[in-house]
Amino acid sequence: xxxxxxxxxxxxxxxxxxxxxxxxxxxxxxxxxxxxxxxxxxxxxxxxxxxxxxxxxxxxxxxxxxxxxxxxxxxxxxxxxxxxxxxxxxxxxxxxxxxxxxxxxxxxxxxxxxxxxxxxxxxxxxxxxxxxxxxxxxxxxxxxxxxxxxxxxxxxxxxxxxxxxxxxxxxxxxxxxxxxxxxxxxxxxxxxxxxxxxxxxxxxxxxxxxxxxxxxxxxxxxxxxxxxxxxxxxxxxxxxxxxxxxxxxxxxxxxxxxxxxxxxxxxxxxxxxxxxxxxxxxxxxxxx
Amino acid sequence: xxxxxxxxxxxxxxxxxxxxxxxxxxxxxxxxxxxxxxxxxxxxxxxxxxxxxxxxxxxxxxxxxxxxxxxxxxxxxxxxxxxxxxxxxxxxxxxxxxxxxxxxxxxxxxxxxxxxxxxxxxxxxxxxxxxxxxxxxxxxxxxxxxxxxxxxxxxxxxxxxxxxxxxxxxxxxxxxxxxxxxxxxxxxxxxxxxxxxxxxxxxxxxxxxxxxxxxxxxxxxxxxxxxxxxxxxxxxxxxxxxxxxxxxxxxxxxxxxxxxxxxxxxxxxxxxxxxxxxxxxxxxxxxx
Numbered sequence: 151x152x153x154x155x156x157x158x159x160x161x162x163x164x165x166x167x168x169x170x171x172x173x174x175x176x177x178x179x180x181x182x183x184x185x186x187x188x189x190x191x192x193x194x195x196x197x198x199x200x201x202x203x204x205x206x207x208x209x210x211x212x213x214x215x216x217x218x219x220x221x222x223x224x225x226x227x228x229x230x231x232x233x234x235x236x237x238x239x240x241x242x243x244x245x246x247x248x249x250x251x252x253x254x255x256x257x258x259x260x261x262x263x264x265x266x267x268x269x270x271x272x273x274x275x276x277x278x279x280x281x282x283x284x285x286x287x288x289x290x291x292x293x294x295x296x297x298x299x300x301x302x303x304x305x306x307x308x309x310x311x312x313x314x315x316x317x318x319x320x321x322x323x324x325x326x327x328x329x330x331x332x333x334x335x336x337x338x339x340x341x342x343x344x345x346x347x348x349x350x351x352x353x354x355x356x357x358x359x360x361x362x363x364x365x366x367x368x369x370x371x372x373x374x375x376x377x378x379x380x381x382x383x384x385x386x387x388x389x390x391x392x393x394x395x396x397x398x399x400x401x402x403x404x405x406x407x408x409x410x411x412x413x414x415x416x417x418x419x420x421x422x423x424x425x426x427x428x429x430x431x432x433x434x435x436x437x438x
Numbered sequence: 439x440x441x442x443x444x445x446x447x448x449x450x451x452x453x454x455x456x457x458x459x460x461x462x463x464x465x466x467x468x469x470x471x472x473x474x475x476x477x478x479x480x481x482x483x484x485x486x487x488x489x490x491x492x493x494x495x496x497x498x499x500x501x502x503x504x505x506x507x508x509x510x511x512x513x514x515x516x517x518x519x520x521x522x523x524x525x526x527x528x529x530x531x532x533x534x535x536x537x538x539x540x541x542x543x544x545x546x547x548x549x550x551x552x553x554x555x556x557x558x559x560x561x562x563x564x565x566x567x568x569x570x571x572x573x574x575x576x577x578x579x580x581x582x583x584x585x586x587x588x589x590x591x592x593x594x595x596x597x598x599x600x601x602x603x604x605x606x607x608x609x610x611x612x613x614x615x616x617x618x619x620x621x622x623x624x625x626x627x628x629x630x631x632x633x634x635x636x637x638x639x640x641x642x643x644x645x646x647x648x649x650x651x652x653x654x655x656x657x658x659x660x661x662x663x664x665x666x667x668x669x670x671x672x673x674x675x676x677x678x679x680x681x682x683x684x685x686x687x688x689x690x691x692x693x694x695x696x697x698x699x700x701x702x703x704x705x706x707x708x709x710x711x712x713x714x715x716x717x718x719x720x721x722x723x724x725x726x
């Protein structure tokens with residue numbers, strides 16, 4: 151057993167899957183659940199994700215508190231938790247952006263900030279909620295931790311051990327680099343998928359178009375089925391890096407437009423060949 | 439049996455799957471294969487996609503000739519075939535663009551143009567070649583035929599019957615509308631996926647980014663694994679409609695960029711909500 155008492159804030163897909171994996175691995179004793187939605191918490195108990203519902207006072211007595219609610223709520227959750235936080239309790243999170251979470255945690259936790267281990271599991275689904283939770287969600291997936299210079303080494307070690315017990319590969323990155331990387335490989339593609347569907351949906355004759363959309367469209371836009379609220383928060387939280395990536399993408403699309411407009415078949419083929427080769431190389435390194 | 443002798447030009451995924459489905463349905467007698475690559479034709483014979491290899495003279499004696507090579511080769515293939523075309527032989531194709539194929543067919547076939555039935559099966563894979571062919575590739579998929587006013591009614595009826603025998607749902611559309619629709623729901627998404635991967639691959643530190651790309655990236659970019667040559671041809675063949683779609687998409691991305699830049703969380707959420715709702719509605723109507 152790595153921690154006796156774990157509290158998860160947000161008993162949905164991310165929090166619930168973490169709890170389930172750790173329970174199955176025997177890495178945790180009791181699991182408490184904190185959340186705003188009683189129906190969700192009931193479902194989490196029903197599915198065995200959490201043992202009981204807790205308030206902030208009870209959650210603060212846990213050995214480790216896992217934040218798995220929308221990143222936009224980090225500040226308010228930490229503010230509610232801080233007065234009840236027992237000495238030595240570790241806090242970690244699963245937010246998709248790290249710079250803003252670290253800033254919020256530093257501002258609220260002040261002298262207790264060194265007990266906070268910023269984290270981001272690279273796993274998920276366009277589904278959400280306790281019913282979507284799975285013990286194997288993190289199996290073989292990367293988890294990025296972005297400790298700060300003042301993060302307690304033993305807190306970091308405990309959080310690493312929990313993720314390893316959940317089946318993950320743990321990596322550490324500088325938070326700013328993390329945010330740049332995920333703006334490019336995750337946040338921008340989500341916005342690009344939402345933009346494509348929204349543009350099409352806004353047409354008066356959109357039915358005519360959707361009627362003939364097929365599997366390529368389905369896969370390209372799968373991530374446009376993701377939680378709008380979560381992605382709004384992520385886009386707001388990672389604005390500077392995301393703007394850089396949107397601009398890079400707009401530039402790439404403009405270059406492609408130019409090749410099409412100028413009938414430059416060779417330039418177009420070069421882009422397509424480079425893209426396919428890069429994707430094939432990437433796929434070889436992946437187990438996704 | 440619908441046609442005694444079928445010739446397929448291009449015995450790869452599209453042609454081979456058509457032949458295989460029709461053989462299994464008992465809809466064709468002998469299947470001839472025409473192609474430039476002897477190894478591919480050997481593989482097509484080995485997999486039972488075609489019964490024998492044919493030259494243009496032999497292919498011209500078939501009752502129906504199915505064009506399943508890159509659309510860019512339509513003119514040269516029809517020119518080679520025309521001198522050998524027996525009276526009453528029907529030609530049909532599987533090109534992803536229709537306006538340019540019809541123009542090429544009309545220019546080459548002249549008085550025999552009424553024997554040409556333009557078609558586009560909405561099925562495929564990022565894989566290609568005879569080894570990727572499957573008897574069920576078209577099962578339950580849409581096939582769009584875009585007959586012209588002078589297309590022979592009985593030629594159209596025969597091609598419809600073949601596709602129905604292959605398991606497809608046949609729809610007819612005006613060629614120009616077809617090209618507009620597929621520019622939006624297929625050609626643009628392919629370019630957008632190629633552009634995203636190419637932009638990332640062009641960075642000096644691209645490995646750092648690819649290393650953390652996960653399942654969302656994989657699905658968004660799946661179609662960037664498609665044939666670069668085929669997509670160059672499609673982009674060139676459907677230029678005007680594609681440029682219109684690229685511009686519409688650039689506009690949608692610019693609007694999203696503006697919402698991010700101006701911290702307009704509400705506008706962003708509205709776009710995401712609309713996109714998700716539209717995609718969910720679309721998915722309900724689909725079996726993709």
